[in-house]
Amino acid sequence: MNRLSVVIITKNEEKNLGRCLHSVKNIADEIIVFDSNSTDDTLMIAKSFGAKVYTHPFEGYVKQKNLANDKASHEWVLSLDADEALSPELEASILAVKKAPAHNAYELKRLTNYCGTWIKHCGWYPDRKIRLFRKGHGAWMGDQIHEHWDLFENAGTMGQLNGDLLHYSYYSFSDHIKQIEKFTEIAARAAVAKGKDCSLIKLWLGPKWRFFTDYVVRLGFLDGYAGYMVCKYSAWASFAKYSKMRQYARLKRVREKVEKNAATYNYQPYGQYR
Template structure:
């Protein structure tokens, strides 16, 4: 089945990334929709320069924002991207062909992440398959506050593309550490909603296990210094998440 494709992106202060993302989809998009959370940088200006459909909406969570963004598209077949992502030439050509013969409810894309200038291929970061091509009528974004994912009504009718989606994650260790604090706050809210508890034993065991798993079992050491940093900071993030939960529960006791 031949389809028209809407590219849908949510943004907030993405002036460093959004131009690259938009340029990478210009060839294959029949429409580009950007839903922005009232950016204070040049995000809006960059988007309007490229003629996208630009909608502003207060951010109230990734799931609701992405489902709203889907509802703004003119076409049901969607490529959902983050502003810090970019299509490779190979993926662009693969999607061009797919548009002429779309025969699944959705398609996973393998995602290759750049960390502080290094392409990371181990430590559980690759292939980071994401369901980003889909028919919005056949599923929706689900999750609580974090780890949102698009789920189709028929998971068996999902294909996998071969070419990489590029993800420019962190430009510096400071940025990574800032995100740890941001995401662990969101994770804490999720755990509070689920009435989760934790213990000192968890704080002692889970962080080092996370490091050992990523750095050794998942071969993160093959990515050199980047792999080491990712493993250490990921372990630290586990500690921070459960430490925040431990203190929250302790104050309520």
């Protein structure tokens, strides 16, 4: 049977980590917890499950997860977030792969629990993610908040596993709002750094289209009140990101104009004298 390393990156995850580690105890031959200087009981919980603990300052999800994977001793890696756990059916599927793998990477279906409700529509399910893979056949890639693991070219095939990866995302609406603020800030600044902007039409229509798509086309209404809130906040996230993009793009143009004038007339902007 193939041996498996379970790799988890953490930062103040005392609320979630125990559940995650308990769910992998029957399949893990090694547990790696790669922590970003937690100040709560995360490390104590990790050690209580026999995990190998490493600490490293957070440098973005892509780099952090690739560094964490490098710590794995075994050929096969299951990469999880601390707020995720295996369903019994998924556990059985992973055990079958350990006995006789047919591919070099596997997609898992992620089912999200939102404030106590499992969301099966809204574009949130099945939310397939590659999380089980043969080490050295791919890597984490992407931008600051949309990381994904990809197979290298000609590195083999990808399969899909039965069962759900249970994702305990938000315990309250306040958690969701805080996450929207954090991620839209990162996304907007990254987009403007790449030269992107947002028109008034997109700012006005984008959030409305997002709500209609998630709530009607993707059947979010079938998830009841929780589904409505998911779709409403997703639309708000679109509005927040686009409005920030528009603001930061304008500030970037003003700054570039000031710097151009400074170069033309050979003077330094006031701020550089401070």
